[in-house]
Ligand SMILES: Nc1ncnc2c1ncn2[C@@H]1O[C@H](COP(=O)(O)OP(=O)(O)OP(=O)(O)O)[C@@H](O)[C@H]1O
């Protein structure tokens with residue numbers, strides 16, 4: 009059996025992959041192996057499964073057959089078996105007798121066998137996975153049952169939040185979005201969730217409408233057509249979903265509204281930058297927990313250190329299967345200001361910063377007043393370099409996928425992916 013920790017690292021290596029969330033469904037798993045039970049438990053506790061209702065038990069297909077003689081099958085039934093091909097097919101034929109036609113069945117087996125895979129799919133099984141499994145593979149398999157196979161892959165959500173106000177989080181979010189769209193050629197939408205005081209429009213020198221305010225005010229009405237109207241285009245591959253910075257409309261933001269909007273946005277572009285305001289509310293916490301990547305910007309002083317620590321602790325705990333939040337130290341080296349040295353700051357948090365950006369009032373000030381990006385104002389500046397490198401790291405360009413084979417890397421993986 010594969011070592012659990014090693015397996016985790018292996019999957020995390022494929023950083024660019026976005027694993028979708030699972031809708032509000034009932035999932036029953038009948039495992040036949042302790043490792044699968046653990047992976048299933050980890051999957052059930054993951055943020056992407058928070059809407060699903062999951063029950064897990066041992067006993068494999070035989071237990072499932074017994075249970076469903078007396079009760080209806082759930083939306084998704086996951087059964088594990090150690091049996092050889094013919095035996096497994098016979099067990100499943102028996103299960104089929106008690107299984108409702110609209111229940112989607114995922115079979116976990118221990119044979120990497122394409123013939124078996126094809127036969128199972130022919131018989132109506134939704135998916136065949138080979139143990140040992142990582143929790144994210146299980147989540148991906150369930151999520152895939154509810155996704156249109158013809159749809160584009162889901163966009164990756166990168167959330168930027170400041171450890172305190174005014175640390176430069178929004179500036180970095182906008183510059184990251186700009187770099188990804190212009191230099192990496194990736195279609196990007198920047199969503200500015202700071203409805204009253206957001207600066208996305210200003211920083212790109214764009215007249216923005218009340219796009220994000222309208223969207224959050226009526227999340228269930230937002231569809232593809234409406235979204236197109238709410239966006240402000242500000243580059244070949246870059247659009248803003250922002251507000252115009254007026255304070256006469258009060259919108260009570262609900263986590264559900266943010267979730268709905270981001271779900272639509274991520275079906276449209278591969279890269280979504282979310283500028284999260286520096287405050288604390290249930291919807292902020294939710295947005296950070298559900299993001300695919302979180303960037304915390306801090307300045308080298310005590311309040312930032314304390315808040316960054318609290319944020320990192322919370323996010324690590326709530327997102328055990330995701331990359332740890334990234335730390336950016338910004339405005340380092342303000343003249344005459346006593347600062348916590350970068351190394352000490354990093355040590356206190358137990359996190360190495362992904363970028364250390366110097367205090368540069370000339371470049372940042374000019375960029376802010378002209379509505380320009382740092383790369384345009386000071387292309388050779390240390391800040392521009394740091395932003396470029398940060399952007400490439402976040403976009404997964406600096407960590408080429410290692411040759412390590414994931415479970416979905418073999419022949420069966422290719423078959424699974426082709427469907
Ligand atoms: N490295 C830097 N050197 C100098 N000025 C900077 C630097 N980074 C950001 N700034 C400036 O600091 C100000 C605040 O930046 P920004 O609005 O991006 O911060 P924020 O964390 O989003 O603030 P808020 O809490 O208001 O949302 C801006 O004027 C910006 O130009």
Ligand SMILES: [Mg+2]
Pocket residue numbers: 177178179202284285286
């Ligand atoms: Mg901001």
